[in-house]
C-alpha cells in the first residue's frame with residue numbers, strides 16, 4: 675500500500691507540472707464510448723443516449739441485421755461481434771484504439787437471460803452463460819487496462835459500467851447460470867474498481883430490476899403495480915444513469931452497484 679501511495683503522490687506532482695490539456699467533454703472534445711450488445715434493448719437506449727449527448731459512440735452486437743439498423747438510426751459505429759469470442763471482442767477495442775486513439779467509456783451490457791430447471795441444465799449450458807455474461811466483462815476491461823498501461827501521457831479520465839441485475843442478490847429456481855453470472859459481475863466490479871484506479875478509470879455496475887425492452891403498452895396494471903414506483907422500467911431509465919456516471923464530476927462514485935428497479939427489491943411481501 676505504501677508503494678501505491680508513493681507512486682500516486684509522484685504522479686500527482688508530475689501532473690501539476692504538466693501543461694493543462696482540455697479534459698472535459700464540452701465543445702471540441704468528444705468522449706469516446708464503446709457499448710457491447712448495443713443493437714437492441716437497454717444497449718440500444720444507451721447508444722442513443724450517448725449519441726444524443728454528442729459523444730462518439732461505437733457498439734458491437736452478434737445480431738448483424740439489428741446492429742446495422744441501430745447504426746443507421748443513431749450514427750454510431752457498428753461492429754458485428756460476439757462478446758464470448760475473445761479475439762472478436764478485443765479486435766473491436768483495438769480498431770477503436772487505432773481509429774480514436776483511446777476509449778474513454780466502456781459499457782459492458784451484452785447478456786442473455788436463459789433460465790432452465792437445475793436438473794435439466796447441462797454443465798456446458800452453465801459455462802456458455804458465463805462465457806457470454808461474465809467473461810467478456812473481464813476480457814474488455816483487461817484490454818482497456820493494457821492499452822492505458824502503454825500510454826506515455828495517461829488519459830486522466832475513464833469509466834467502465836457493467837450491467838448487473840437485481841438477481842445478484844435475489845433469485846429463483848432455475849436461474850443458476852444467470853444469477854451466478856450477475857453475482858460474478860457484482861464482485862468483479864469491486865476488484866476492477868481497485869485495479870483500474872491506477873489508470874483513472876472508475877468501475878461501477880447498474881442492477882436493473884424489470885425493464886421492458888419491448889411491448890411496453892401490452893403490460894398489465896398488475897405488472898406495473900408490483901413496483902412501488904407504479905410502473906415497469908424502461909431502457910431509458912438505465913441509459914440516463916450511464917450518462918450521469920460519465921459526467922466529469924462524478925469520478926468519486928467508484929466500485930458501486932446502483933439498483934434501478936422502481937423500489938421492487940425494497941418491498942416487503944406478506945403472505946396472508
Ligand code: NAD
Nearest residue numbers: 711713714715716735736756757783784785837839884885
Ligand atoms: P436484450 O436481449 O433486449 O438485448 C441484448 C442485446 O445484446 C441484443 O442486441 C443481443 O443481440 C446482444 N447480445 C446477446 N448476446 C450477445 C453476444 N454473445 N455478443 C454480442 N451481443 C450479444 O437484453 P436487455 O434486456 O437489453 O439486457 C441488457 C443487459 O441488461 C443484459 O446484461 C441483461 O442481463 C441486463 N438486465 C436486463 C434486465 C431487463 O429487465 N431487461 C434486468 C436486469 C439486467
